[in-house]
Amino acid sequence: xxxxxKGVCVGAGYFAQFHYEAWQRIPEVxxxxxxxxxxxxxxxxxxxxxxxxxYPEFAEMLRIERPDFVDIITPPATHLTFCKIAAxxxxxxxxxxxxxxxxxEAEELVNYCEAKGVRLMVHENFRFQPWHREIKKLLDDQSxxxxxxxxxxxxxxxxxxxxxxxxxxxxxxxxxxxxxxxTGIHFIDTFRFLAGEVETVYARLRKLNKDIEGEDDGMVFFxxxxxxxxxxxxxxxxxxxxxNARYTFGEFLLEGSGGSIRLYNDGGLTLQLLGESExxxxxxxxxxxxxxxxxxxxxxxxxxxxxxxxxxETSGREYLKNIIVQEAIYESSSxxxxxxxx
Numbered sequence: 001x002x003x004x005x006k007g008v009c010v011g012a013g014y015f016a017q018f019h020y021e022a023w024q025r026i027p028e029v030x031x032x033x034x035x036x037x038x039x040x041x042x043x044x045x046x047x048x049x050x051x052x053x054x055y056p057e058f059a060e061m062l063r064i065e066r067p068d069f070v071d072i073i074t075p076p077a078t079h080l081t082f083c084k085i086a087a088x089x090x091x092x093x094x095x096x097x098x099x100x101x102x103x104x105e106a107e108e109l110v111n112y113c114e115a116k117g118v119r120l121m122v123h124e125n126f127r128f129q130p131w132h133r134e135i136k137k138l139l140d141d142q143s144x145x146x147x148x149x150x151x152x153x154x155x156x157x158x159x160x161x162x163x164x165x166x167x168x169x170x171x172x173x174x175x176x177x178x179x180x181x182x183t184g185i186h187f188i189d190t191f192r193f194l195a196g197e198v199e200t201v202y203a204r205l206r207k208l209n210k211d212i213e214g215e216d217d218g219m220v221f222f223x224x225x226x227x228x229x230x231x232x233x234x235x236x237x238x239x240x241x242x243x244n245a246r247y248t249f250g251e252f253l254l255e256g257s258g259g260s261i262r263l264y265n266d267g268g269l270t271l272q273l274l275g276e277s278e279x280x281x282x283x284x285x286x287x288x289x290x291x292x293x294x295x296x297x298x299x300x301x302x303x304x305x306x307x308x309x310x311x312x313e314t315s316g317r318e319y320l321k322n323i324i325v326q327e328a329i330y331e332s333s334s335x336x337x338x339x340x341x342x
Contacts, residue, residue, distance in 0.1 A: 018289050022295045026300055033061050058085060062091055106319075109316065125290070134285075145258030146227075147256045150195055199222075
């Protein structure tokens with residue numbers, strides 16, 4: 001008989017739809033309730049995804065439902081409070097990124113959950129995108145030899161308009177930190193997943209759209225303890241040539257002692273070994289849910305680790321390393337200097 005984990009969720013905003021749809025396809029999980037202060041929206045979401053119980057108050061939902069875990073899909077400023085409530089009740093947690101508004105608050109959150117003995121995973125789904133999983137396999141198999149460099153170029157094209165972000169995620173407009181805090185954190189984690197721990201960063205960040213608060217353009221240079229180097233070249237202002245800029249979020253070039261790996265906007269991967277022509281690399285990816293169905297893969301990983309007792313790849317403690325790099329990037333840009341992680 002398949003063991004079923006009893007789950008609940010909090011949040012019914014734009015991105016929550018991807019969580020709810022993915023949970024429906026994981027047979028070991030049953031989502032029994034959701035909480036949101038906007039009960040009309042919550043009820044509509046619950047009806048769409050077959051969730052029977054809706055609560056206006058988070059703690060009440062946890063006390064009544066007594067779930068195995070909660071999925072927290074709310075803005076970062078709420079995460080510490082919600083995680084403390086869940087931890088006090090012994091409820092395990094998967095929580096969206098950004099983990100918290102500051103490193104200090106994120107560290108407090110992680111420490112609190114550890115002290116209470118509850119399991120905590122950050123819903124960092126970019127490393128679970130199928131192309132990044134496949135690239136990791138190719139690197140581990142030494143398909144291009146020793147990794148020399150990573151270069152990711154991202155152009156979202158959703159941030160140049162006077163009404164930028166209003167239709168989908170309006171809170172982007174007033175965030176004092178945007179590109180790195182909200183989007184670049186994904187690539188900090190992905191770069192670490194592929195190349196190992198970061199040694200130094202140097203960054204230049206700026207704001208192109210004058211109608212928003214935070215930065216929307218950046219160039220970040222990394223060195224890694226492995227000896228590799230990396231570049232994250234990104235802005236949300238200029239447009240991609242891709243039909244769907246939100247599928248891969250950009251193009252990747254990884255170079256090593258034996259050749260190169262390229263990721264294209266449509267999810268295509270190629271290998272070009274030294275002295276040979278570029279060749280397509282076949283692997284499975286599909287345009288379902290969000291960005292190659294990575295939300296489903298992330299939540300499947302959470303479920304598997306919950307049932308097996310294995311460590312989460314993006315545990316709270318592990319995720320703090322990403323935030324340290326994030327803070328170093330902002331410090332580098334502000335002070336115009338290289339920041340050493342040590």
